[in-house]
Amino acid sequence: xxxVLEATDISVKLGGVQILSHLSIQIExxxxxxxxxxxxxxxxxxxxxxxxxxxxxxxxxxxxGRDVTRWDVSRRANCGMGRTFQITNLMHSMTVEENVxxxxxxxxxxxxxxxxxxxxRGLDRPASELLDRWGxxxxxxxxxxxxxxxxxxxxxLVLAVAGEPAVLLLDEPAAGLSPTETARVCELVERLPRExxxxxxxxxxxxxxxxxxxxxxxxxxxxRGTGSADDPAISALVEDVYIGxxxxxxxxxxAG
Amino acid sequence: xxRRHGPGRALVIGLALAGVAVVLIRNGSSTYSLSVxxxxxxxxxxxxxxxxxxxxxxxPSLAQxxxxxxxxxxxxxxxxxxxxxxxxxxxxLAAAVSGVLALVLGLVSLRTRGIYFQIITLSFTxxxxxxxxxxxxxxxxxxxxxxxxxxxxxPFKGYLVTPQTVFTVSALSLILICLVVxxxxxxxxxxxxxxxxxxxxxxxxxxxxxxxxxxxxFVISGVLAAIPxxxxxxxxxxxxxxxxxxxxxxxALLMVVIGAGTLLGxxxxxxxxxxxxxxxxxxxxxxxxxxxxxxxxxxxxxPPMLAQRLRQRWVVREPAMESAR
Ligand SMILES: Nc1ncnc2c1ncn2[C@@H]1O[C@H](COP(=O)(O)OP(=O)(O)OP(=O)(O)O)[C@@H](O)[C@H]1O
Ligand SMILES: [Mg+2]
Numbered sequence: 300x301x302x303v304l305e306a307t308d309i310s311v312k313l314g315g316v317q318i319l320s321h322l323s324i325q326i327e328x329x330x331x332x333x334x335x336x337x338x339x340x341x342x343x344x345x346x347x348x349x350x351x352x353x354x355x356x357x358x359x360x361x362x363x364g365r366d367v368t369r370w371d372v373s374r375r376a377n378c379g380m381g382r383t384f385q386i387t388n389l390m391h392s393m394t395v396e397e398n399v400x401x402x403x404x405x406x407x408x409x410x411x412x413x414x415x416x417x418x419x420r421g422l423d424r425p426a427s428e429l430l431d432r433w434g435x436x437x438x439x440x441x442x443x444x445x446x447x448x449x450x451x452x453x454x455x456l457v458l459a460v461a462g463e464p465a466v467l468l469l470d471e472p473a474a475g476l477s478p479t480e481t482a483r484v485c486e487l488v489e490r491l492p493r494e495x496x497x498x499x500x501x502x503x504x505x506x507x508x509x510x511x512x513x514x515x516x517x518x519x520x521x522x523r524g525t526g527s528a529d530d531p532a533i534s535a536l537v538e539d540v541y542i543g544x545x546x547x548x549x550x551x552x553x554a555g
Numbered sequence: 556x557x558r559r560h561g562p563g564r565a566l567v568i569g570l571a572l573a574g575v576a577v578v579l580i581r582n583g584s585s586t587y588s589l590s591v592x593x594x595x596x597x598x599x600x601x602x603x604x605x606x607x608x609x610x611x612x613x614x615p616s617l618a619q620x621x622x623x624x625x626x627x628x629x630x631x632x633x634x635x636x637x638x639x640x641x642x643x644x645x646x647x648l649a650a651a652v653s654g655v656l657a658l659v660l661g662l663v664s665l666r667t668r669g670i671y672f673q674i675i676t677l678s679f680t681x682x683x684x685x686x687x688x689x690x691x692x693x694x695x696x697x698x699x700x701x702x703x704x705x706x707x708x709x710p711f712k713g714y715l716v717t718p719q720t721v722f723t724v725s726a727l728s729l730i731l732i733c734l735v736v737x738x739x740x741x742x743x744x745x746x747x748x749x750x751x752x753x754x755x756x757x758x759x760x761x762x763x764x765x766x767x768x769x770x771x772x773f774v775i776s777g778v779l780a781a782i783p784x785x786x787x788x789x790x791x792x793x794x795x796x797x798x799x800x801x802x803x804x805x806x807a808l809l810m811v812v813i814g815a816g817t818l819l820g821x822x823x824x825x826x827x828x829x830x831x832x833x834x835x836x837x838x839x840x841x842x843x844x845x846x847x848x849x850x851x852x853x854x855x856x857x858p859p860m861l862a863q864r865l866r867q868r869w870v871v872r873e874p875a876m877e878s879a880r
Binding site: 350352371372373376377381382384388389390391392393397400401402404405406412413414415416417420458459461462 | 759
């Protein structure tokens with residue numbers, strides 16, 4: 300079967316600096332893939348290329364077998380790509396429910412009733428159901444700014460799954476969360492439909508291993524290796540890129 | 556944005572405004588004050604047209620004067636060069652020309668954000684102003700177009716000439732603009748606009764074509780600005796480059812800033828701004844100076860913030876705020 304998401308030979312240069320070089324990755328249907336790598340490895344940049352935020356100088360991206368390299372973000376989203384952001388990114392002047400209604404309305408066909416009240420489109424019910432299912436039902440009417448940080452991260456996940464994407468890219472969904480909140484987010488990710496492919500950026504190797512079948516190790520803009528989560532070679536590689544990165548930094552500090 | 560305001564409040568406001576209008580037209584008010592009211596109502600329409608863009612789409616455009624002035628020139632040229640004197644035809648042409656212009660400018664400017672967007676929209680206003688000054692055969696250059704005849708308001712009897720008719724038509728246009736802005740605010744379209752204002756990257760990731768929505772708002776706003784622009788020209792029977800000076804753009808932005816926070820705020824602020832200008836003009840030659848000082852003070856006081864602080868003090872906190880952890 301062809302992969303759900305495939306990037307081939309991606310190179311990205313930003314401000315004269317090579318951020319990604321000749322990177323290739325394939326995600327199969329229903330696969331759970333973790334991406335690990337030190338700060339600045341280019342993980343978020345790779346997500347930006349996959350989702351269409353960034354146009355790579357070289358390489359192509361294919362989604363469900365179609366070449367989407369020249370497609371913009373919204374078109375890829377409408378074709379089955381969902382994502383969350385490393386930095387929380389919500390419609391902050393609205394309530395939780397209004398955020399979800401917008402996420403649900405995005406997958407409705409383009410509409411004659413664009414100038415009719417959004418409330419008339421009958422999305423309140425599905426929004427409530429979605430929130431109930433994901434455990435945010437009692438926060439339905441809370442404005443986003445009144446949510447705790449953990450709840451915001453949960454809402455991000457709910458928004459990303461509302462459109463039932465074929466592939467979901469999660470950029471450090473548990474960053475900055477307490478252990479309890481992290482456990483909540485892990486639980487949510489585990490409950491995502493099995494046929495949804497998930498690509499998860501995560502620094503915490505334990506969490507990455509718990510949530511994924513395969514792990515891809517990145518450093519300095521390239522993929523160093525991919526293997527099954529229980530492969531000792533992968534753990535060794537992870538250790539290498541993290542410690543290697545630190546050693547390099549120390550060298551730089553000494554030199555500076 | 557999902558909250559629906561019952562018809563109650565809108566009805567009360569509407570009736571109150573209608574009452575004021577009837578009183579103004581029927582008795583008491585001199586021809587002079589009625590004509591200032593007409594100017595004020597038209598200015599309020601300009602403010603409302605911009606508020607759609609600033610408040611809901613988060614686009615602080617400085618091109619509003621260009622659409623306002625273009626509306627004026629459209630009816631001016633139609634009347635002077637073509638001898639066409641139908642009000643509705645004039646308004647239609649004004650709306651169409653400004654709409655096309657807004658589409659073009661939107662396609663160019665909406666690729667940019669923040670200060671760059673403001674620079675482009677400001678430059679565009681300056682460009683249209685330059686065009687009005689230089690294209691003498693069509694626009695009359697610096698002198699503008701004079702002797703624009705009052706248009707007929709067929710199928711109704713008469714012309715847009717008595718202060719009462721002018722005021723009535725201007726007030727109706729303001730009501731229409733307010734209704735359009737209200738419809739946009741309450742619509743799915745408006746909800747998406749606010750979403751894009753809050754977080755464009757998130758809305759794009761959800762599948763919204765964010766630039767298309769922004770462009771839609773930009774064109775609607777430009778079309779709305781053309782209506783009061785055309786009516787101003789008909790009122791003054793004159794149009795000159797002053798109507799599309801960038802200062803007019805800033806004045807419109809000021810109305811939006813002062814009136815921020817409520818739907819009709821910019822309209823009320825617009826009426827206030829024009830009346831203030833009129834009164835100052837009558838009492839001092841240095842009215843521009845005084846007006847400038849007042850504007851600076853107003854901007855420093857930040858009326859929406861003030862209003863919010865007052866509200867927080869006197870209105871019971873929302874329950875949602877209390878359950879915040
Ligand atoms: N717009 C940009 N212009 C120039 N350099 C950039 C830009 N965006 C990112 N970079 C650089 O690219 C490199 C990779 O950044 P990226 O955000 O992809 O890393 P990351 O692996 O997600 O790191 P983290 O774990 O800290 O999130 C970094 O060195 C960063 O400084
Ligand atoms: Mg990152």
